[in-house]
Amino acid sequence: MSTITDSMNTIHSLEELADGNTIIHRLHPLVKLITTLLYLVLVISFNQYDVTGLMVFAFYPVILMALGEIPYKPLLKRLLIALPFSFFAGISNIIFNQNLAFMVGGIPITYGLISFVSIMVKTVFTVMAVMILISTTSLPQISYQLLYIKVPKIIVEQIMLTYRYISVLLEQVSNMYTAYILRAPDAKGIKMKDMGIFVGQLLLKSFDRAENIYYAMKCRGYDGHYLYAKPDRIKKSDWIYLLVTCAILIVLRFFNLSQFIGSFL
Amino acid sequence: MHMADALLSPAVGGIMLAASAGAVAYSAYKCKDDLDEKKIPLMGVMGAVIFAGQMINFTIPGTGSSGHIGGGILLAALLGPFPAFLTITAVLLIQALFFADGGLLALGANIWNMGFYACLLIYPLVFKPIVKKGLTPTRITVASIVSVVLALSLGAFSVVLETLASGITALPFATFVTLMMPIHLAIGLIEGIVTGGILVFVYKMRPELLESSLENKKLPKDISIQKVLGVLLIFAVVVGGGLSLFASANPDGLEWAMERVAGTTELETSGDVYGNAGEIQEATAILPDYGFKDGDGSAVGTSVSGIVGGGITLLLAGGVGYLIYAVKRKKEKEA
Numbered sequence: 089m090s091t092i093t094d095s096m097n098t099i100h101s102l103e104e105l106a107d108g109n110t111i112i113h114r115l116h117p118l119v120k121l122i123t124t125l126l127y128l129v130l131v132i133s134f135n136q137y138d139v140t141g142l143m144v145f146a147f148y149p150v151i152l153m154a155l156g157e158i159p160y161k162p163l164l165k166r167l168l169i170a171l172p173f174s175f176f177a178g179i180s181n182i183i184f185n186q187n188l189a190f191m192v193g194g195i196p197i198t199y200g201l202i203s204f205v206s207i208m209v210k211t212v213f214t215v216m217a218v219m220i221l222i223s224t225t226s227l228p229q230i231s232y233q234l235l236y237i238k239v240p241k242i243i244v245e246q247i248m249l250t251y252r253y254i255s256v257l258l259e260q261v262s263n264m265y266t267a268y269i270l271r272a273p274d275a276k277g278i279k280m281k282d283m284g285i286f287v288g289q290l291l292l293k294s295f296d297r298a299e300n301i302y303y304a305m306k307c308r309g310y311d312g313h314y315l316y317a318k319p320d321r322i323k324k325s326d327w328i329y330l331l332v333t334c335a336i337l338i339v340l341r342f343f344n345l346s347q348f349i350g351s352f353l
Numbered sequence: 354m355h356m357a358d359a360l361l362s363p364a365v366g367g368i369m370l371a372a373s374a375g376a377v378a379y380s381a382y383k384c385k386d387d388l389d390e391k392k393i394p395l396m397g398v399m400g401a402v403i404f405a406g407q408m409i410n411f412t413i414p415g416t417g418s419s420g421h422i423g424g425g426i427l428l429a430a431l432l433g434p435f436p437a438f439l440t441i442t443a444v445l446l447i448q449a450l451f452f453a454d455g456g457l458l459a460l461g462a463n464i465w466n467m468g469f470y471a472c473l474l475i476y477p478l479v480f481k482p483i484v485k486k487g488l489t490p491t492r493i494t495v496a497s498i499v500s501v502v503l504a505l506s507l508g509a510f511s512v513v514l515e516t517l518a519s520g521i522t523a524l525p526f527a528t529f530v531t532l533m534m535p536i537h538l539a540i541g542l543i544e545g546i547v548t549g550g551i552l553v554f555v556y557k558m559r560p561e562l563l564e565s566s567l568e569n570k571k572l573p574k575d576i577s578i579q580k581v582l583g584v585l586l587i588f589a590v591v592v593g594g595g596l597s598l599f600a601s602a603n604p605d606g607l608e609w610a611m612e613r614v615a616g617t618t619e620l621e622t623s624g625d626v627y628g629n630a631g632e633i634q635e636a637t638a639i640l641p642d643y644g645f646k647d648g649d650g651s652a653v654g655t656s657v658s659g660i661v662g663g664g665i666t667l668l669l670a671g672g673v674g675y676l677i678y679a680v681k682r683k684k685e686k687e688a
Contacts, residue, residue: 091408092405098452102451125457128456129458132358132363132458143664143666146666146667146671147669151673154676167453169452170453173356173360174360177360177516177521177524180522210358210359214457218457219453221450222451227451240378240381242385242388243377245397246396246439247443248397249393250444250447254404257402257405260405261405280412280414280420281550283409283547284547284549284551285554286409287551288554290402291402291431295559302390346662346665348662
């Protein structure tokens with residue numbers, strides 16, 4: 089079952105990446121979280137016909153990927169997953185909005201086409217920004233920051249526990265699936281009528297597993313509360329990164345560099 | 354059904370984040386009150402089960418296609434509505450971060466569409482009343498199918514509304530709805546049958562699991578939760594509707610905000626630097642009159658010169674990236 093192996097590989101490779109030690113990795117997680125969110129807001133705030141202004145925002149992912157030594161291939165693979173729905177929405181714009189914007193050497197460029205390009209570019213940028221965040225910051229680090237900004241403890245614990253057990257459960261499902269397929273060689277997947285028993289078994293096993301985990305936690309002093317190490321302080325260099333990056337991003341939002349460069353031609 | 358960031362406007366994304374954050378905060382508050390500590394690891398493991406479970410493809414007889422489970426109603430039936438909602442939230446966040454399955458800003462919309470309706474609306478208002486008279490396999494199956502179909506339809510309809518309110522797609526409302534609803538109705542039916550099958554199996558093997566989750570989450574006075582849900586819904590509709598009107602008249606939320614603050618959408622450009630730059634620009638420009646100043650296309654900001662400029666910008670960005678790589682590699686070699 090390729091999707092399961094795929095997701096296991098994805099998690100492992102992202103964890104390995106997040107373990108790196110570059111300028112970007114060393115930045116304070118909260119700083120990275122804030123700049124990523126600002127970047128996302130600014131990118132999606134662009135008018136759907138303003139493709140040229142948007143292009144400038146390519147600098148952010150490219151520079152961060154270079155500084156953070158993030159390989160391109162796995163990122164592109166993730167992009168492919170996010171693209172289809174945007175592609176569908178974008179294509180419909182081409183079909184439904186055929187107002188002519190301008191001509192390029194006899195080829196009519198419609199507003200629909202422009203907005204299609206804009207949606208695709210936005211998709212690429214937003215997905216890249218999130219992937220860069222998770223490739224340079226581990227999930228536990230992000231979770232601690234969520235606590236810091238007063239996200240309720242219980243939801244943070246949920247994120248951490250779910251994340252911890254995803255690989256365990258994926259492996260279990262993978263084993264169960266193999267066992268099933270070995271006994272049903274012609275089947276392309278689980279038969280729908282067997283799904284109740286299949287997932288039901290998985291659930292029962294998981295209830296038992298959760299109980300054992302609870303006892304194991306209890307033995308180690310769990311009393312309904314997680315204990316956390318104090319998160320790192322925000323250093324001076326983090327502040328500088330935060331202020332400079334935010335300032336640059338905001339300036340780029342309102343100053344159309346593409347148009348400026350184009351105007352010299 | 355996971356929505357991507359690129360299909361949302363900041364206003365819609367922000368409203369949905371606020372609405373979902375409210376629902377999460379309320380659920381966390383409810384769980385704090387009456388959640389036994391044993392349930393915390395259970396919720397975590399169940400989140401992982403849903404995550405892994407969504408990857409099990411099952412074959413749909415007679416169609417040749419395959420489907421997967423969603424999990425909202427299933428979780429609510431096993432854990433109770435509030436823990437289930439928190440669990441779904443955690444799963445969606447992890448999917449957004451690690452798998453680009455739904456965006457980070459779109460997380461609010463996704464939590465709302467896939468978690469809120471199933472766990473906090475349909476489960477207490479539809480699923481529970483059906484099985485209230487006593488658990489039987491038939492009741493569980495019927496409740497599952499009806500609930501999943503309703504939850505999924507509401508979710509799909511919200512996707513339509515959120516996308517249209519964002520003003521990103523040119524798809525007419527009617528077309529969008531006819532594209533989305535029938536397919537999600539069919540998916541809901543299949544998913545509902547499977548969810549029913551799973552719950553019936555669990556009920557037969559370990560009836561106490563379902564019974565305890567039904568009894569023990571004494572929904573604190575049904576009236577109060579309905580009130581809260583009602584308020585949340587009205588809030589979302591009013592604010593969403595109001596802001597989307599603005600959004601459609603002023604497609605660019607930031608520019609709208611700026612106009613409010615500065616009285617103009619253009620930043621004032623005064624002083625020598627701007628003047629000189631403007632002069633140089635005019636003197637050196639081959640395609641000086643880019644925009645569509647007299648037409649209605651001024652918002653486009655796209656033209657041949659703009660496209661070329663955009664291309665150069667991309668090349669520049671790529672060049673900078675390459676340069677950093679090259680310098681880093683050189684440094685590593687020297688070290």
